[in-house]
Amino acid sequence: MTYIEILNAFWNWRRFNVIPHSAADLYFCLLDFANATKWEDKITIPNSRITGKIDISEKAFSMQETY
Numbered sequence: 001m002t003y004i005e006i007l008n009a010f011w012n013w014r015r016f017n018v019i020p021h022s023a024a025d026l027y028f029c030l031l032d033f034a035n036a037t038k039w040e041d042k043i044t045i046p047n048s049r050i051t052g053k054i055d056i057s058e059k060a061f062s063m064q065e066t067y
Helices: 003-014 021-036 047-054 058-062
Strands: none
16 A cells, blocks of 8 residues: 555545544654655654654553554
8 A cells, every 4th residue: 555545545534434633643643654764564663752743742642542
């Protein structure tokens, strides 16, 4: 699946489903990191980098629900 196909799939899914904005921000943040690392099979990202990028506290980040 290409980057554009992933983006389109998200927005197609989003037409019929509701998720918190913070969850969408997290999804796009992880997508961006994956793209920046050339889609390595496994990447490690410190929570502080993620929380800084999506402007959320580490406490709120650790309480994110899994979808």
